Amino acid sequence: MDQAEFDHKWGQVEDLIRMRFGKKPNLEAILFLVGIQESGIWKTRFTKEQKQDLMHVAVCTLLSRDGYYRLESRDIEGWPHFTLVKPVPPMDIAGQERMLKESLIAYFLEEKGNLS
16 A cells, blocks of 8 residues: 555544544554454553563454464463464564554454445
């Protein structure tokens, strides 16, 4: 997708979260929310380590859509565990952020039907 379309769709993702929670989210906050959704673990408080784990769940979930990870199992507490299927191509921070944001756009398009 070209830059204008990307910017528009990413703005729609941010707006969707802002409407629900009342403030503009950053990338980490959106990953955290996706991690909660995908893990199915609903609590009012998470430790710092659990928050990091939830963001990891989100990243693995998003990248599994492109074949980089595969969900292997869930542990006794319900946490998903992933296996690396193929290495993620090396890229700089900006490239990594773009890749995650494009995956989040696709995730929300699939979850919400559209972002228009």
